Amino acid sequence: MMNTITDQKHIMLRVDEKRIEGPAFATLFFNYAMPFKPGQFIMVWIPGVDEKPYTICFHSKDRFAITIEAKGIFSQKAVSLNKGDLVGIRGPFGNGFDIQPDHTVAVVAGGCGMAPLAPLVEMLNKNTTVIHGARSKEYILYPDRFDTQRQFCTDDGSFGQKGLVTDLLEKEIASGRQFDMVYTCGPEIMMYHIFNLCETHHIPCQVSLERYMRCGFGVCGACVCGKQLVCKDGPVFGSGELREMNDFNTKALLKSGKDVELSQYFSWRCK
Incomplete structure (x- = not known):
C-alpha cells in the first residue's frame, strides 16, 4: 500500500x-x-x-x-x-519534472545534481543524452548506475573530458542533435548557463533549484526566489518561469531572511 x-x-x-x-x-x-x-x-x-x-x-x-x-x-x-x-x-x-519519455532529450548534471536527475534518467529512453560533470573523479555520482550511455567531464580532467558540461551540450547541439527538452541540476551558475544556451537554440529547459527551506510546503516563505516559492512552485522550473525569475543566479535568502548575493548564500549553506 x-x-x-x-x-x-x-x-x-x-x-x-x-x-x-x-x-x-x-x-x-x-x-x-x-x-x-x-x-x-x-x-x-x-x-x-x-x-x-x-x-x-x-x-x-x-x-x-x-x-x-x-x-x-x-x-x-x-x-x-x-x-x-x-x-x-x-x-x-514540490513539483517534479515534466517527463517526456519518448522525446529526444538531454539530461545535464553537475556534481551532486545527479541525485534528483537519477530517477528521471531511469524513466527516459536509452537514447537520452546524459552529460555529467564534476570537480574531479571522486565527485562523479553513480558512475556505473545507468544503462544509458553517459558523457563525463571534470574540471581537472581526472575523469572523462577536461572541461564543462556546457561545452559538451553545445557540442551536441552544434553536431545537429535536435533536443525537445533539456533537464538540468547542479550549481546554479551552471544551470543558468545551460538555460541561456537553451534559450539561444530555442530548446525548452527544466531546472531544479535549491534554496533554504523550513516548512517544505509554501507557508514560511524562506525559500522565495523572485515571485516563486521553491518548495511549492518548484523545485523544478521551466523556461517560461525562469525568464521571469530575477533572483535566478543572483540572490537568495539566508536563514535570518536577509537577501544576499548567491555566492554569500552558498558560502553560508556549506557551513
Missing part, C-alpha cells in the same frame, strides 16, 4: 542500508512506500540536530533513498548514520 507522509507530522524510519558513494557522499536507503515524481523532495529530520530538504535519488514501489554530500553540520551527521538509525521524514513535496 502506498503511503503519503503528511505535511506536518514526521514518520520515523530506520536506515535500512548505507552505501558510500565516494569520499564526500553517502546514500541512505529506507524501506517505505510513498508516491513520488522525479524532482520532488522530502524533509529529513535528525532528532537533536536539525531538519533539511533532500531529493529522492532512488525510488521503487517499497523503497527509496537519499544521497547526502558531507558539507555542513547536518550533512556530516547524516552521512555518519548507519543501518538501524532513526530519522524523521516528511513529504514528498
Whole structure:
C-alpha cells in the first residue's frame, strides 16, 4: 500500500542500508512506500540536530533513498548514520519534472545534481543524452548506475573530458542533435548557463533549484526566489518561469531572511 507522509507530522524510519558513494557522499536507503515524481523532495529530520530538504535519488514501489554530500553540520551527521538509525521524514513535496519519455532529450548534471536527475534518467529512453560533470573523479555520482550511455567531464580532467558540461551540450547541439527538452541540476551558475544556451537554440529547459527551506510546503516563505516559492512552485522550473525569475543566479535568502548575493548564500549553506 502506498503511503503519503503528511505535511506536518514526521514518520520515523530506520536506515535500512548505507552505501558510500565516494569520499564526500553517502546514500541512505529506507524501506517505505510513498508516491513520488522525479524532482520532488522530502524533509529529513535528525532528532537533536536539525531538519533539511533532500531529493529522492532512488525510488521503487517499497523503497527509496537519499544521497547526502558531507558539507555542513547536518550533512556530516547524516552521512555518519548507519543501518538501524532513526530519522524523521516528511513529504514528498514540490513539483517534479515534466517527463517526456519518448522525446529526444538531454539530461545535464553537475556534481551532486545527479541525485534528483537519477530517477528521471531511469524513466527516459536509452537514447537520452546524459552529460555529467564534476570537480574531479571522486565527485562523479553513480558512475556505473545507468544503462544509458553517459558523457563525463571534470574540471581537472581526472575523469572523462577536461572541461564543462556546457561545452559538451553545445557540442551536441552544434553536431545537429535536435533536443525537445533539456533537464538540468547542479550549481546554479551552471544551470543558468545551460538555460541561456537553451534559450539561444530555442530548446525548452527544466531546472531544479535549491534554496533554504523550513516548512517544505509554501507557508514560511524562506525559500522565495523572485515571485516563486521553491518548495511549492518548484523545485523544478521551466523556461517560461525562469525568464521571469530575477533572483535566478543572483540572490537568495539566508536563514535570518536577509537577501544576499548567491555566492554569500552558498558560502553560508556549506557551513
